[in-house]
Amino acid sequence: MSAPVTLxxxxxxxxxxxxxxxxxxFEIIANGTFLMDTSDGRSERLLIDAAQAALPEEVRAGAAVLVxxxxxxxxxxxxxxxxRWGRIAVVEREEAIIDWHRQGPLASISGAALADSRTVILHTDLMDYLRTSPDTYDALCLDIDxxxxxxxxxDNESLYAAEGLAACAARLNPGGVLAVWSARPSADFEGSLRNAGFSGVRTEEIPVARGVPDVVHLAVRPG
Known part of the structure; x- marks a missing residue:
């Protein structure tokens, strides 16, 4: 494996x-912890597809999604x-990451999406946005950890606790889907989703070359 070059x-x-x-x-490192790279985007794409598939059929066309x-x-x-997606909002708290997409090397991946009239980038903290925004969505696709x-x-831990899950439910329309990416399955998180009142809680796995599978945790806000 070649040595990394810091850009x-x-x-x-x-x-x-x-x-x-x-x-x-390309690789993104946050506080010394490997976050993600561009070597294999299967699980990130599944995050979006699984949420779309879990939506009620009558709202799939034109559904609003928050990434x-x-x-x-x-x-x-x-x-x-x-x-099929209508409004596409992306919350990102790191100005550097937004810059890397708008005018840096990652524009090769996201350039067309950023130019899409459906897309808006929100430079803010996800938990702050979930707690204070009046906006609602048909799907929340979360991949911040x-x-x-x-x-x-x-400070991200509160997202997966009762407070954060209540904020997620408040931003979802009835029947809306919460999809959360994870590098490994979490039975405790599945329990937290059920305790927060979500239904249809399940986990989809994505095999990886070695180690435990990546997963997407899925849950539905009851109608």
Whole structure:
């Protein structure tokens, strides 16, 4: 495996974020923790597809989706490539990551999606947005950590607790879908989703080359 080359390093309000290139792929490192790269976007695409498939048939066309975390842009690009989605909002708290997409190397992934009239980028903290925004969506597709049990920063932990799940439910229309990406399954998080009043709680797995599968946790706000 080739050595990584650092392309940009920024100190933000939530710590350090780094963009690296390793051979032909890009990597994002947050506070010294590997977050994601461009080597395989299957699980990010499943995050979007699984949410779309879990929606009631009558709202699939024109459904509004909130993507939590811009990352390397796979989830946004996949949502924008699907004409069934209506409004596509992306919440990203790191200005550096937004810059890397708008005028940096990651524009090769997200450029067409950012130019799509359905897309809006919201530079804000996800939990703040969920708690205070009046906007509602048919699907929330969240990928801001390595999973509910492995957060990038400690303040992200509240998203997966009762407070955060209540805020997610408040932003969902009745019958709306919450989809949460994770690097490993979490039985505890499934229990938290049920305790928060979500129905249809299940986990879809994505096999990886080694180790436990990536997963998408899915839950529905009852109508």
């Amino acid at each position: 940009d390093r920024r100190e933000g309000p939530h710590g350090e974020v780094v963009l690296r290139r390793r051979a032909e792929h 939590g975390g811009l990352g390397v842009g796979f989830s946004l690009a996949h949502a924008a490539a699907d004409p 390595n999973g509910p049990d492995w957060t990038v920063t400690e």
